[in-house]
Amino acid sequence: MRVPDESDVRSHLRSPEVAARVGLWLGICFAVAFLTGLYSHALQDPPSWFVPLRRPVWSYRVSQGLHYLAGTACVPLLLVKLYAVYPKLFARPPWLDRAALLRHGLERASIALLVASSLFQVATGLANSTQWYPWAFSFRSTHYAVAWVAIGSLLVHVAVKLPTIRAALRADPAASGPGPRAEGGLSRRALIRTTYLATGLVVVSVAGSAVPWLRRVSVFENHFVPSGGIPINKTARRAGVTVLSTDPGWRLEVVHGQRTASLSREDLRALPRQVARLPIACVEGWSASGEWDGVRVRDLLALVGAPRGSVVTVTSLQPDGPFRTSTLLPAESDDPLTLVALGLDGDDLSIDHGFPCRLIAPGRPGVLQTKWLARIEVES
Amino acid sequence: MTALRLLTGVVGLAALGWGIRLLLRLDLGDLLNAGLWMAGAVLAHDALVAPAVVLIGLAAARFVPTWARPAVAAVGVVVGTMTLALLPTLGRFGAKVDDPFLLNRAYGAWWLALTSTAVVVGLLVALRSRRASGADGP
Structure with missing residues (x-):
């Protein structure tokens, strides 16, 4: 041949x-x-x-x-x-x-x-x-x-x-x-x-x-929420946080050096609220907008006397995984629209969307919008 | 144009060099596995997809009447390339039991609808051009 x-x-x-x-x-x-x-x-x-x-x-x-x-x-x-x-x-x-x-x-x-x-x-x-x-x-x-x-x-x-x-x-x-x-x-x-x-x-x-x-003509889209809500990439079960996130003893720790504030969901609810329409945009290409109701991260940082524009690490209840923590750069931590969200579209946050509370900030990839928050710590 | 070519080439070589540097900084296991997938992708195209297209072309030249050939080719391009692009979606390989919002549409049914629409449109176009040219066909 x-x-x-x-x-x-x-x-x-x-x-x-x-x-x-x-x-x-x-x-x-x-x-x-x-x-x-x-x-x-x-x-x-x-x-x-x-x-x-x-x-x-x-x-x-x-x-x-x-x-x-x-x-x-x-x-x-x-x-x-x-x-x-x-x-x-x-x-x-x-x-x-x-x-x-x-x-x-x-x-x-x-x-x-x-x-x-x-x-x-x-x-x-x-x-x-x-x-x-x-x-x-x-x-x-x-x-x-x-x-x-x-x-x-x-x-x-x-x-x-x-x-x-x-x-x-x-x-x-x-x-x-x-x-x-x-x-x-x-x-x-x-x-x-x-x-x-x-x-x-x-x-x-x-x-x-x-x-x-x-959406009506995109019959081959990979993520589809029939009700038009926000898709979920990682469920609470897959992240292994079902027990921890529903524990009544849960507290959000806000840490700056020696100072720590330990806040329950009720404590968070009592703080000044910010409602903002912000999209979640995943690295996989999908995105959806929601009305988030929560507390400004910069207000939380003020509780522990952190200087404005600090670099901040947020940590999830997740025991492991590459996106257990994420970092807020100075401009992000000081942004009035960077929120610790407690509610979405008029309801309490669902467990798969990050109950008891999650991070939501403008212009960040979805994987950095950390869910099931446990700790917010100012980097020295 | 020479300056433009030179500049493009130099920038390209720099980006290529940077990419190879990044590759070499990966885990050795990651690098070897990625190399395997790259070689596999080239083989899959050059030794499977492309020869299959050649064979389909030869078969069409033999069995498809002249007046229908452009339509058959066009339908083949649309359906073939779209199917390959949608393969991970159609196969639902990434579906997860506890994620009801991922890969949750009736992709197979829509694919059938797409393909049959393409075939019907192709057929209509072919028949119209056959009538317009007044050819009897082979």
């Missing part, structure tokens, strides 16, 4: 005109996913210079919704892009010319990195949006590292191919190119349009979990 070469899979559709047009949108989606991903990562692992965006209160909702939708849009775009360039996989290396062979090898290596990291990012991101983790590596650190590999190898690829891309974008896709056109097959323009259609359809079909007015 002979090794297949480029001509075996040639088609008029596998052309630079298709690759450049679909690739342009794919590149835009990659850029959006990369930038929003960087932002989300910085929120969860803030570098010392980082100042989170707290207004508008829905900033993270938009940023993470874009991340999820741009990533989803990549699937049809990436598949058709790879379809258009697939024959290149079978290109014969220029064995006799050493310099050309080296260039060929380098380009192949960079393409291999680009394809591998792109498929990896899209597949792991989509699986994560459905809470499916069939792999053994830690999702966030790996998805973050590979994002840099993907965007880097994409830029190198664009730099190498820039003249081809410009020529292909200027060319009329209807003009003939390499490869025979199968009798009666799809035209290039039709393939490009069909790809855009599939991309638009798949985005709309999942967008409802981030864009409420699309």
